[in-house]
Amino acid sequence: MAEESRNIVRVSRVTKTFHLGKVEVRALTGVDLEIIAGNYISIMGPSGSGKSTLFNMIGGLDKPTSGRVFIDEVDIAQLDAYELAWLRCRKIGYIFQTFNIIQVMTALENVTLPMIFGGMNNDEAVEKGIQLLELVGLGDRYLHKPFELSGGQQQRVAVARALANDPAIILADEPTGNLDLKTGEEIIALLKQLSKERNVTVISATHDFKMLNVSDQVVWIRDGRVDKIENRDELSISIGEIGTKDG
Amino acid sequence: MGDPQANRLVVLPLRKSIEIALKSIRVRFFRSLITTLSLVLAVSFLSFVNVTTDIANGLLAKEDPDLRRVLVRAGYDIAPEETSVGNSPKLRWIIILSLLVCVVGIVNAQLMAVTERFREIGTMKCLGALDRFILRLFLLEAGIQGLAGAGAGALLGALFSLVNSFIRFGHVALTSLRWTDAGQSVLFAVLVGLILSLVGVMYPAIVAARMQPVEAMRVEQ
Numbered sequence: 369m370a371e372e373s374r375n376i377v378r379v380s381r382v383t384k385t386f387h388l389g390k391v392e393v394r395a396l397t398g399v400d401l402e403i404i405a406g407n408y409i410s411i412m413g414p415s416g417s418g419k420s421t422l423f424n425m426i427g428g429l430d431k432p433t434s435g436r437v438f439i440d441e442v443d444i445a446q447l448d449a450y451e452l453a454w455l456r457c458r459k460i461g462y463i464f465q466t467f468n469i470i471q472v473m474t475a476l477e478n479v480t481l482p483m484i485f486g487g488m489n490n491d492e493a494v495e496k497g498i499q500l501l502e503l504v505g506l507g508d509r510y511l512h513k514p515f516e517l518s519g520g521q522q523q524r525v526a527v528a529r530a531l532a533n534d535p536a537i538i539l540a541d542e543p544t545g546n547l548d549l550k551t552g553e554e555i556i557a558l559l560k561q562l563s564k565e566r567n568v569t570v571i572s573a574t575h576d577f578k579m580l581n582v583s584d585q586v587v588w589i590r591d592g593r594v595d596k597i598e599n600r601d602e603l604s605i606s607i608g609e610i611g612t613k614d615g
Numbered sequence: 616m617g618d619p620q621a622n623r624l625v626v627l628p629l630r631k632s633i634e635i636a637l638k639s640i641r642v643r644f645f646r647s648l649i650t651t652l653s654l655v656l657a658v659s660f661l662s663f664v665n666v667t668t669d670i671a672n673g674l675l676a677k678e679d680p681d682l683r684r685v686l687v688r689a690g691y692d693i694a695p696e697e698t699s700v701g702n703s704p705k706l707r708w709i710i711i712l713s714l715l716v717c718v719v720g721i722v723n724a725q726l727m728a729v730t731e732r733f734r735e736i737g738t739m740k741c742l743g744a745l746d747r748f749i750l751r752l753f754l755l756e757a758g759i760q761g762l763a764g765a766g767a768g769a770l771l772g773a774l775f776s777l778v779n780s781f782i783r784f785g786h787v788a789l790t791s792l793r794w795t796d797a798g799q800s801v802l803f804a805v806l807v808g809l810i811l812s813l814v815g816v817m818y819p820a821i822v823a824a825r826m827q828p829v830e831a832m833r834v835e836q
Contacts, residue, residue, distance in 0.1 A: 424829050427741075429741070429827070429828050429829040430827075430829045449745065449746065450623070450624065450625070450745065451623060453625045453740075453743045453744065453745050454623040454624065454625055454743065456740070456741055456742065456743045456828075457625045457742060457743020458743070462741045462742075464738075466734075468734060468737075468738040468741075469738075470735050470738055470739070471642075471735065472635075472638055472639050472642040472643070472735075473635075473638065481739070481742055482742040482743060484626075484627065484628070484631055485625045485626065485627060485742060485743040485744060485748075486625065486626075486743070487624070487625070487626050490631075529742070
């Protein structure tokens with residue numbers, strides 16, 4: 369794997385400073401990170417560590433104060449509004465803690481919307497949308513409105529929507545944050561399965577330790593910088609550490 | 616990602632935009648109704664005043680001294696040599712004021728609608744929507760609401776004016792009315808209503824369209 373590995377995301381000396389009134393908050397103080405295509409990455413860290421900020425940078429949702437973010441070796445700071453929209457539409461699938469299913473649309477319409485944006489015609493989009501909803505286990509519920517679905521089902525719709533344009537990257541911001549333990553596990557398993565089957569890079573910002581079991585790599589963020597990066601084989605030790613820390 | 620520009624455009628066909636706009640209105644029907652209500656009232660007032668003037672002009676055109684006296688008694692300032700009546704400056708002011716209040720009401724209601732829909736807008740942007748998709752959706756919604764509201768208001772105002780005049784002047788009010796004039800007044804009121812609706816939504820729609828996706832995500836709901 370090492371020979372063929374290709375960086376899908378490269379973060380180079382990224383800093384981000386927010387101005388809250390007169391106070392300067394340095395959310396990121398120089399982050400370097402390389403993410404290999406097809407991996408399942410968890411970005412872990414306590415709240416306020418800069419985890420969400422880093423996540424937004426990788427997703428092209430926010431621009432760094434200094435440093436560069438490359439997706440597929442393209443510096444996203446160089447992209448204009450159209451190219452950025454295209455990137456969000458075709459290259460990246462987003463999953464949010466609060467699901468963010470568009471309330472006025474059915475499950476199917478939610479899933480087909482990115483395909484319509486991507487230029488697919490309606491019939492094809494509907495066909496693919498139904499397939500994707502079947503894939504996440506909601507084949508019989510595609511005409512339901514979001515309020516008729518449980519949290520776990522809404523998150524499944526979000527997973528299907530994230531896959532709509534066969535993205536290279538799925539960015540999941542606390543995908544299990546609003547779900548109970550069992551439903552959370554199901555969503556994690558689903559993400560892992562999709563990452564394997566479709567060779568999608570999953571990048572997930574989380575502080576859910578359930579994520580550790582499935583991650584190929586865990587990036588620990590602390591005080592706006594990368595604290596350590598652990599690969600899968602090193603992980604069992606750190607889980608032990610966490611156990612002793614918490615206990 | 617070195618492929619040509621043409622392959623890298625995100626699109627939202629007009630038919631799909633209209634579909635989404637209609638759906639938004641239907642789902643938030645009550646809210647749309649409230650937004651549109653001030654427009655209905657203002658436009659019906661405009662239509663009422665103009666159609667009533669048309670009716671008075673119709674009566675004057677009969678050149679009947681009795682009718683002229685009835686009109687004067689009804690409050691029209693008609694000099695002996697005049698053959699038509701217009702709206703008094705005071706009345707025009709009231710119309711303009713009512714339309715202004717209506718626009719302010721629409722801006723207020725639409726700004727609230729945008730705030731309510733921050734998350735929806737942000738999500739669409741994350742899915743690849745361009746600023747102008749959002750702008751177009753809001754304009755379409757306002758256009759549909761404006762057309763429906765102004766249409767209803769104009770017809771309501773005209774109807775009220777006809778009934779009112781019939782009661783005051785009798786059936787001669789209807790027989791002497793030039794219906795093309797009344798039709799023009801109604802159409803004019805609809806047009807004004809539509810324009811007001813679009814003007815009112817412009818600022819809120821621009822606010823919505825310019826929003827960064829990450830800002831939309833931050834909003835707690």
